[in-house]
Amino acid sequence: MFLSQLTLTDGTRAVAARTDGAAHLVPGATSTRDLALAAIAAGRGLAAEVAARGRGDAVDLAEALDQGRLLVPLDHDDPAHLHLTGTGLTHLGSASTRDAMHQSAVETLTDSMKMFRMGLEGGKPDQGRIGAQPEWFYKGNGHAAVAPGAPLTSPGFALDAGEEPEIAGLYIIAPDGRPFRLGFALANEFSDHVTERGNYLWLAHSKLRVASFGPELRVGELPADLCGTSRLVRDGAVIWEKPFLSGEANMSHSLANLEHHHFKYDLFRRPGDVHVHFFGTATLSFADGITTRDGDSFQIECPDFGLPLVNPLTQCPADATPVAVAAL
Structure with a gap:
């Protein structure tokens, strides 16, 4: 699994996860740090925390990188x-x-x-x-x-x-x-x-x-x-x-x-x-x-x-x- 942080086109922050070539937003996550702290509090790994939140909207990471929106x-x-x-x-x-x-x-x-x-x-x-x-x-x-x-x-x-x-x-x-x-x-x-x-x-x-x-x-x-x-x-x-x-x-x-x-x-x-x-x-x-x-x-x-x-x-x-x- 890969995680990245980005700014969406509306200016808000988000976290994206990629497991099979296609990336999707992680629901409820605006920073990798908060996601990690939530995983620690729940007593599970980072990948399990992402999986527990389901899949959000698809996101084009290459496009975000080209547009200077990847953090x-x-x-x-x-x-x-x-x-x-x-x-x-x-x-x-x-x-x-x-x-x-x-x-x-x-x-x-x-x-x-x-x-x-x-x-x-x-x-x-x-x-x-x-x-x-x-x-x-x-x-x-x-x-x-x-x-x-x-x-x-x-x-x-x-x-x-x-x-x-x-x-x-x-x-x-x-x-x-x-x-x-x-x-x-x-x-x-x-x-x-x-x-x-x-x-x-x-x-x-x-x-x-x-x-x-x-x-x-x-x-x-x-x-x-x-x-x-x-x-x-x-x-x-x-x-x-x-x-x-x-x-x-x-x-x-x-x-x-x-x-x-x-x-x-x-x-x-x-x-x-x-x-x-x-x-x-x-x-x-x-x-x-x-x-x-x-x-x-x-x-x-x-x-x-x-x-x-x-x-x-x-x-x-x-x-x-x-x-x-x-x-x-």
Whole structure:
């Protein structure tokens, strides 16, 4: 089952479900978050909650996407209660890309490679055990969540504006503080790779950018072996294209281990909050020497996730004026 959020032609919000190629509205649902909370209260899964509500009117998701009416598939009424976070160096092959960015003549083993090896050796522990801690980063809150089809805006101080095609886990915290995973979505974990390359301690700065995910939320478990395509389109022509792999068969960490090391913090188990956690990638156009430009289009697709995730790039002009803080 796939879920999506959209604005109807009359301006109201709705949730759509797709199970057999045809999508229909979910009666009584205006947000995926409320639908999930209702499922938790009823003691049943998300798919069962949707089934219990019956089928509403048919909806054309491709048309809604073309018209700019599809939203991210999970959000929060208060954007401050949606957390965008992620983990890096989680995929087989991801270390070589990062290592090439950070390697120097005097280093024989970078911190990036050390972190990756920790994941290889202890990222998939036996059931019931805690594995190696992954790299973790913060991207922002719901104000940084960009709808499918909407522009990914790069700030004027950025040195790069590059895509990161990956899978994100979508979660909600129950009233009793338990995290529940609703499912997974395609994601573009938009980053500044030139800033990161300058010094790996600037990773935190490089990740404080907007991101997009969706258009559809895949309910249920993640297939172990996923293959999608990431491409960059400029002036109507594809200038770069490459497959990307995900799923646990292509990862150095298990999903359970990554989830534990995020939700072990009380801060991330606040009732009602929503979390979008990016699981990482090993495929970047930046690694192939591509420099993006204003107006480029990022296109990420995978047959297992329904509609493709497409976002144009908007680059803000550089501004050398420092931010002034006023004293009260």
